[in-house]
Amino acid sequence: MNRLLLSFVFLLTAIPSTTYAHKVWLLPSQTVFSGPEPWLTVDAAVSNDLFYFNHFPLGLDNLVITAPDGTHVDAENKAKGKYRSVFDLPLTQRGTYRVAVVNDGAFASWEENGKRRRWRGSAAAIESEIPADATNLRITESFGRVETFVTNGAPSLDALQPVGKGIELIPVTHPNDLYSGETATFRFLVNGQPQKDMEIVVIQGGTRYRSSQEEINVTTNEEGEFQVTWDEPGMYWIETSHQDDETKIKNAVGRRMSYAGTFEVLPQ
């Protein structure tokens, strides 16, 4: 019944994405490293359960890894399996790496011969891939960031400077300095500006072993800041989204931005 209702709502609102019904995530093998060249390995997937790969692998075409010195570095051993993608990263620099999948594109839906068509792709491909005479065409710009942070040695901030596009999590508390029993503060920016009233969901991994999601719901304040108190050590997933009509794509009705980050909270 719920599923039926959900599909109906989907059709009505015509947010043409099925992936948004699921959680997207990167799962780092660990986030705190030491040594001359420790290796990080990451699972990337789309699923309902955190952090279990049982639905779709997350595409790695738009993997953007920012090294501690601010330069972009490439992952190694990228592979896509049935339910998950994986990649490795040798941490040759000391400091904090920002590891992200940044999807910048558009969704569209229209009617063709009485049937609803759905499409997703890059903004540049709209003109060539969507029929010019499409009826009830609805285009939405989309910008999604899925990320995690890892540190070799002492946490640093250079890789965490805002890019200025989409939703970004900016540290007040460093994302690799999180410990159980403590409260962390982060700030959300939308296109580089602090955004108030963003609704945030925080869920600890290991959902398979408990009866409820145990979501923590928080909202950003005037400065775009929110706080989370970590009751237990573990991997946590932080998700939020934002919509507005400031799109640069021709004929688009608006812009939808999403954010999903994975954060490791260590025991004291």
Added chain:
Amino acid sequence: MMNRIALMLGIALLGVSQTTAEDWKATVEIPRLNVSEYHRPYVAIWIQDENRKCVANLAVWYQLTKSGEGEGTKWLPDLRQWWRRSGRSLEMPVDGVSSATRPAGKHELTFDDHKQRFSKLPAGKYSLMVEASREVGGREIVELPFVWPSKTTQKLNAAGKEELGEITFVIPSTK
């Protein structure tokens, strides 16, 4: 602000306290464990202030050579508190602080070369921290709080339950 002024005043009044001829010294016992796979623990010993800020690293014992598990430094973050409070900002090895892992037994440590630094510690509450972490074993931290300076010699002791045995720490009196 008030505290800071009080602290500075304290330092000014005390000047650089003179320690007696006695040494700062400690004993750290690594328990003998009856386990099928035993590896010597990594151990960190440091002094932290009331805000848990590390004010002196006294010793770090870790595997100095490369093994099948990679560089010995790879496992230093397993000394979780020490890593957070100090280790992650250090470039290993650290002269006079880091050395190889040690076998089970009681280890006596003196801190002659740190005396100068100890004497400059602002008056306040501190703790000696001893943290141990063992491959395929557990991790434990023992805290011995003390006040500095003190007119009498302080002899502290505490004991761990799993990875650490008896810990003693002697803080000489100040004149």
